[in-house]
Each structure stands twice: as C-alpha cells, then as structure tokens.
Amino acid sequence: MLVxxxxxxxxxINYKGGRNMIYSxxxxxxxPIAKGAYHGPAxxxxxxxxxxAKEIKDISGLTHGVGWCAPQQGACxxxxxxxxxxxxxxxxxxxxCSGMTHSAAMASEILPGKTILEALNxxxxxxxxxxxxxxxxxxxxxxxxxxxxxxxxxPIGASLEDLGKGLRSQVGTMFGTKxxxxxxxxxxxxxxxxxxxDADNEIIGYEFVNLGKMMxxxxxxxxAEDALNKAKGVYGRFNDAAKYxxxxxx
Numbered sequence: 309m310l311v312x313x314x315x316x317x318x319x320x321i322n323y324k325g326g327r328n329m330i331y332s333x334x335x336x337x338x339x340p341i342a343k344g345a346y347h348g349p350a351x352x353x354x355x356x357x358x359x360x361a362k363e364i365k366d367i368s369g370l371t372h373g374v375g376w377c378a379p380q381q382g383a384c385x386x387x388x389x390x391x392x393x394x395x396x397x398x399x400x401x402x403x404x405c406s407g408m409t410h411s412a413a414m415a416s417e418i419l420p421g422k423t424i425l426e427a428l429n430x431x432x433x434x435x436x437x438x439x440x441x442x443x444x445x446x447x448x449x450x451x452x453x454x455x456x457x458x459x460x461x462x463p464i465g466a467s468l469e470d471l472g473k474g475l476r477s478q479v480g481t482m483f484g485t486k487x488x489x490x491x492x493x494x495x496x497x498x499x500x501x502x503x504x505x506d507a508d509n510e511i512i513g514y515e516f517v518n519l520g521k522m523m524x525x526x527x528x529x530x531x532a533e534d535a536l537n538k539a540k541g542v543y544g545r546f547n548d549a550a551k552y553x554x555x556x557x558x
Contacts, residue, residue, distance in 0.1 A: 348360045348362070349361060349362060352449075352450060352451025352456075353451045353456035353457055354367070354368050354369050354451060354453065354455070354456060354461075355368050355369060355455050355456075355458060355459065355460055355461035356455075356457055356458055356459030356460060356461075357459075361449065363393070364393040364423050364424060364425050365392050365393040365423075366392075366393065367390055367392075367393050367424060367448055367449060368390055368391050368392055368393075368455075368461060369389075369390055369448050369451075369453030369454070369455045369456065369461060370387070370388070370389040370390070370397075370453060370454050370455045370461060370462050370466055370467065371387070371388065371444060371447045371448050371452065371453035371454050371455075372385060372386065372387050372444060372447070372454070373385075373386045373388075373439075373440040373441060373442070373443035373444025373445070373446075373447060374386075374440055374443060375435075375436045375437060375438065375439030375440030375441070375442070375443055376435075376436050376439055377405070377408075377434065377435040377436040377439075378435055381404055381405050382402060382403060382404035382405030382408045382434075382436050383402070383403050383404055383436055384400065384401065384402050384403075384408065384412070384434065384436040384437045384439070384440040385401040385402075385403075385440065386398070386399070386400055386401075386415075386437060386440035386441060386444050387399040387400075387401075387467040387470065388419070388424070388427075388444055388448075388467075389461075389462065389464055389466060389467060390424055390448060391461070393423045393424060393425075394421065394422070394423055395419050395420055395421065395422050395423070395424060395427055396420065396464050397420065397464045397465065397466070397467055398415070398416055398419040398420055398467075399467035399468070399470065399471075400412040400415050400416050400419075400437065401477045402434075402436065402437075403479065405434075405436075407434070408434050408436060408437070410433075411432070411433035411434035411436075411437055412434070412437065414432075414433050415432045415433060415434070415437050418430060418432060419432070424445055424448065424449075427441055427445075428441055428442065428445045472496075472520070473518075473520055473521065474518065474519065474520010474521055474523070474524060475520065476519065476520045478496045479494055479496075480494060480495060480496065481493040481494040483555075489509075490511060491503070491555040491556070492511070492514050492555055493555055493556065495514070495516060495543075497516045497518060497541060497543065498516040498517050498518040498519055498520075498521075498539070498541075499516060499517045499519055500514050500515070500516050500555055501515050501516065501517055501540070501554070502514065502515040502552040502553065502554060502555075503515075503552065503553050503554075503555050504542075504544065504545065504546045504547075504548075504549035504552055505549055505550060505551050505552070505553060506545075506548070506549060506550050507550045512544055512545040512546070512548065512549060513542060513543055513544025513545050513546035513547075513548075513549065514542070514543055514544065514546065515540060515541070515542050515543075515546060515552075516540070516541055516542070516543065517536060517539050517540050518539045518540075518541065519539070521538075521539040522535045522536055522538075522539035523535075525538060525539065
C-alpha cells in the first residue's frame with residue numbers, strides 16, 4: 309500500500325537525538341513506500357545467551373585480538389573483558405619491539421573504562437596495539453568471543469589465567485641456522501639453560517628455569533641460588549643426553 313504525506317512532514321521527520329534530516333530534491337519528490345517486516349539483526353552468542361546487538365551496550369564477552377605494526381617488526385596480543393559495552397579488564401602483551409612495552413603500559417591505563425567503540429577510535433600509541441584493538445572489535449561484535457557460550461561470562465581478572473603461575477606471558481623463542489642447527493632459548497615452561505643432545509647431535513630435551521616461580525621464592529626470602537635450583541625442571545629425554553650445551557653460548 310502506498311502512503312502519501314506532505315513534504316513538510318517529510319522534512320519534519322527527526323532522527324533519534326532530534327536531528328532534522330535534509331533530503332535532496334529528488335528524494336523529496338519521491339512518494340513514501342511502507343517498509344516490510346523488521347526482524348532486527350541476526351542474534352550473536354554472548355555469555356551463554358543469543359543477543360540481537362543493536363548498540364554498543366549490547367556487547368559483552370572476553371576475547372582476544374592480535375595486531376602488528378606496519379614494518380611487522382613487532383606484534384601485540386590484546387585481551388579485553390567487556391561488560392555491557394564497557395572494557396572492564398585489559399591484558400596487553402607485546403613481542404619483538406622494545407618500544408612497544410612502553411606503549412603497552414600506556415594502553416593498559418587508557419583502555420579500562422572506555423566503551424569498545426571509544427577504544428577503537430583511540431590512539432593506543434603503537435600501531436600493533438591499534439591493529440589488535442581493531443581485530444578484537446571485529447571478533448566481539450560478531451559474537452566470536454571466548455565466552456560466547458559461557459553463561460554469565462568470566463569474572464574480571466580472568467585474562468590473568470592466560471599468564472599462568474608467576475603471571476608471565478607465554479613466549480616461545482627459538483633460533484636456528486643451516487650451519488649450526490637449532491637453539492631453544494625460551495619455552496612456555498621458562499628460560500632454557502641447557503639443551504640435551506644425543507650421540508647423533510639431535511636435540512632430545514632441555515633444562516629450564518621457571519622465572520616466575522624463582523622470583524616468587526626470592527621475594528619470600530629464599531636465597532637466590534636455592535630459589536634458582538628449586539625453579540629448575542627438565543623436559544624430554546634430558547637425562548639420556550650424550551652432552552649438554554648452553555644454547556646462548558655454544
């Protein structure tokens with residue numbers, strides 16, 4: 309059914325917020341046609357519910373975003389816990405660039421308390437963190453969060469679980485050359501002190517120091533050498549090695 313109304317009424321139609329719309333002459337001379345059924349946006353999974361998100365306050369969840377700077381010299385993993393559109397918790401982890409650590413320090417102060425739209429349009433100092441924010445925004449507004457099917461979501465502070473005991477980022481650092489082979493420098497378990505090699509010169513295990521565990525012991529008054537020894541561990545067939553090498557000096 310066609311509905312005709314005067315041009316003065318067309319010009320009087322306001323957007324939410326009271327803005328008067330200005331129409332081109334071509335649109336003003338068009339006759340209005342009724343809109344069909346409106347079913348709203350497709351629902352997305354959020355914290356155990358299906359939600360038709362229409363505004364920023366409709367977005368909740370904990371999720372991650374990974375970003376990189378233009379020369380791809382460094383990268384950032386950003387974790388946000390969002391409740392009703394507001395960032396309640398931020399974990400900023402950076403890799404590969406010394407300057408990014410200072411940018412991360414500032415971002416950790418900037419992000420909490422902002423809406424995710426504010427955060428998206430905020431300069432987070434480092435391009436890698438900005439890109440991580442963009443990627444995270446795309447994840448969460450489409451319902452791709454870690455808490456999509458977790459009823460009630462996760463409590464504030466949940467991102468620290470990614471760091472494990474000692475609250476250190478899970479970082480792997482390996483180096484290898486055609487001439488000299490591989491060197492394991494850092495694993496999720498910790499700082500690699502020795503690499504175990506068999507009779508064929510192949511790596512069969514390694515010894516590591518859990519720096520988080522070591523520092524916790526030192527802070528409690530344990531002598532540094534004792535704390536170091538207690539924080540050591542081995543992986544693989546370490547004890548069956550033909551020899552051991554220091555991956556940083558041999």
